[in-house]
Amino acid sequence: MSGTAVLLADANGVVDTVRMAVLQSARDFKVIGRATNTPVPAVGSLEGLPAPAVEQARWWEKHVLEVLRGLRPDAPVGSRPRPEYDPAVVSLSGREQAKTAELQAEGFSVSVRTVRRHRRRYEAEGLVGLIDRRVDRRTPVSGRAETAVVEAMRAAIAEATDASSRTASFVLWRTEQLLAAGGHEVRLPSRRTLYRLFGKLAAGKHTTGSASTRRSLSNRPEGPFGQVTVSAPGEVMQVDSTPLDVLVVLDDGVVGRVELTGMIDVATRTVTAAVLRPTTKSVDASVLLARTVTPEPMRPAWVEALHMSRSVLPHQRLLSIDERLEHAAARPVIVPTTIVCDHGKVFISQNFRASCRFLGINFQPAHKGTPTDKPHIERMLESVATGFAQFAAGYTGANTERRGRKIEDGPLWSMLALQELLDEWIIASWQNRPHDGLRDPASPGRAFSPNEKYAMLIEAAGYVPVALSGQDYIELLPARWQAINAYGIRINHRTYDGRALNPWRGQPSGVQARKNRWEIHYDPYDVSRVWVRDHRGDQGWLCATWTHLHRAPAPFGELAWDHIRKGLPQATEAEIADAVNALLQRAHRGPPESSAAAALTRRDRRVAARTRAGTPAISPPLPQVDPDQDEADGEDTDPIAPVIPLGIFDAHEEAKKRW
Structure with a gap:
């Protein structure tokens, strides 16, 4: 065969060419033989089966192969088939009869029908087809329950997706109600059987567990997950906000929680900006966007290991292009090309869209109720809770079930101080931690950090500085x-x-x-x-x-640098690890208190406050000073005045007085 043509040769060696369509349409065309292709044995399917059953199957395999090919698999090289099993002389039916007679002579109770059945199963399934069906019996997930009961229970489990979490007994009761409403007259199995059926049908759906997890699993798309291919920093970025599980002291002195709004780059997993606010507003999203395209300045309290010049980022090359990176921390500056966000009022507002248009950014809202459209920012917000928030003083836990007691009475950070700790953690920990999503396809065992991935992609995609002046930043x-x-x-x-x-x-x-x-x-x-x-x-x-900046320096005050540090060696992993450890310890201790306030217990402070509240605000009379007294004389020559006791207040006597 060559394409659609068939080459035919007769007994004398004369070759002729015939088209496939003409050959198959001939009346005398017939397939007189075909090759026997035995499937590859599924060895993995034999795992877990009883050893005697597997040995029995292998015993049958030797006899079936002799029927099909004339030789057993263990026959020596160059052996010829026995006369009764020679495929060139004896037909397949004759070989099956010969094998039946041989096995019967050895004392096995088999028939031609049995041999033929094993031969057909081996041709269709390989060695697995010779396993005794009674040993490898596979029952459906629902077992022997009736179809109506299974469908009713599936419907009851589906109803629980958006409802509050209930117990399995409610699902069983709801199953009975659905059967009665549908007019199905079936006999329900025992209570224990129904519980087993519920366990099989509700496996992995969290029907009686967390309601948020159950809704999240229901939103998971069917089929294989899609993936957006990105090859440059900023090509696709995602933004979202969530409450942070840490109590802080707000500007008005009230203790409360704040919301975390962050933006992440999909290509490098770089967190370009993450800010804390009591309530996220549309203007906060615009400020977040402005911070994304602005270098993060080094703070006076940060260690030198967090400077961009000591990181794996190509600082010297980038500095020759963008002078803003001279005193920047080790966090890349990424210009967004496309931003993916949900349908929250903060992100779909006109203010945020106007900021995206101003910077030439493609605004892409995700599908409603589909957090899987922006999985990277969802995972990043969860990582902040586990990697940073739980180490901070005032951590509340993810829910009330995980919350401790009297958290608000302990040391709490202010919102601005916690923001500075978060910025330091992102640069010290997040940007230098290897991520599973940043693996080299050619070397899957090597995971890269966001800074390392950014340095790699810069070689291919290049770096374009942001044409954003100080005036533009203020406008945002x-x-x-x-x-x-x-x-x-x-x-x-x-x-x-x-x-x-x-x-x-x-x-x-x-x-x-x-x-x-x-x-x-x-x-x-x-x-x-x-x-x-x-x-x-x-x-x-x-x-x-x-006006009070000189008395209480703001965490984000502008830094004054005396000289330019050049030629510093890169920060080692030990220095970065020490910086992260010191940061987490400082965040866990909470803000420092004065020695006098720390020495007082909570009860002492409460008693002192009540005492001050009950003290009359009347100043005592000042002592009379003799002007003729010699000030140089340090001795007190005045006689001590007599002590006049305070009389006892009598309400009846006071009532008789006339004012």
Whole structure:
């Protein structure tokens, strides 16, 4: 055969070519022989079966192969078939009869029908087909239960997907109700059998377990999971928010939880930004986007091992392209090309979409109720809870069942201090920890960290600096409209002032639609300064700093660097591990307390507070000083005044007095 042509040769060696369609349409065309292809034995299917049954199957295999091929598998090389099993002389039916007679002569009670059945099973299934069916009997998952009972129980389990978690007895009761409503007159099996049936049908569905896990499993798509192929940093990024399981002290002094909003790059698993807010708003998402395209500055309290110049990132090459990376920490700056988010009001708002359009980012909402469309950010938020939150003071646990007692009475971080610890943990731990999703296809045993993966992809994709100036960054910040008072501007009980505001104190802005107020932009995560748009002049933005910045430096205050550190060796794994360990210990201890406050117990503080509340706010009279007394004389020559005891208050006597 050659394509659609068949070459035919007669007894004299003459070759002729005939098309396949013509050959098969001939009346005298007939297939007079075919090759016997025995399937490859499924050796794995024999695992777990009784050894006698496997040996019996192998014994039958030798006899069946002699019937099919004329020789047993253990026959020596060059052996010829016995006359009664020669395929060239004896037909298949004759060989089966010869094998039957041979086995009967050896004392085995078999028939031609038995030999033929074993031969057919071996041709269809191989060695597995010779296993005794009674040994390898496979029953369905539902067992011997009637179909109506199985379908009713499946329907009851499906109803529990979005409902509250109940026990198995309720599902059994609901199964009976569905059978009665459907008009099925069946006899239910015993209670124990129904419980076994429920265990088989509800396996892996968390029907009586966690409701959130049950809903998550129901949203899992059927069939193989899809995967988005990315080959460059920023090609696909995902953003989401979730409550953080840590109690913090908010700006108003109230203890509460905050929400964590983060953004992750799918190609490198880099967390480009993660911020904490009491309640996530649309302006927070825009600020998150601005932080993604802005280098993370080094903080004074951070170790030098977290500097970008000491990391695996190509700092010197990137610094020659982007000068913003001179004093940056070891976290890549990635420009998003596509952002995937859910349908939360924060991310589908006009504010966030406008910021994406401003930066030329493709905005891609996920399908509703499908968290599997953004699995990387979901897993990242879970990793923050297990890798960072549980080490911080004030950890509450994932739910009330896992929550401890009197957590709010212990040392708690402020929101800004916890934000600084989170930023340090991302750079020290997350960016340097190998991830299972960042494995080399050619060497699956080698897992890379986000920083290492970013350095690899930069070689192929290159680096494009963000054309985002300081003015553009301020434009992305949230805005509010206020007046410029004599003392400056007050935002969230913080006063901001500066010399640039001197000409406009108490002056109208000229914007009638905003009642002559001034447009003020502020960074919710940087309390050090605000910016005021110069509506009257041409100076662009006027900067006003926090008046108490010198007394309480903000965690995100601008850093002053004295000199440029060059030629530093790369940070070793031991240095990074020590930095992470010190960070987690510092987060677990909580904020430091003064020695006097730490020495007092909770009861002592409560008694002291009540005592202060009950003390009259009347100052005692000052002692009289003789002006003629010699101040140089250190001895007290005045006689001691007599002590006048305080009289006992008598309500009846006081009532008789006339005022």
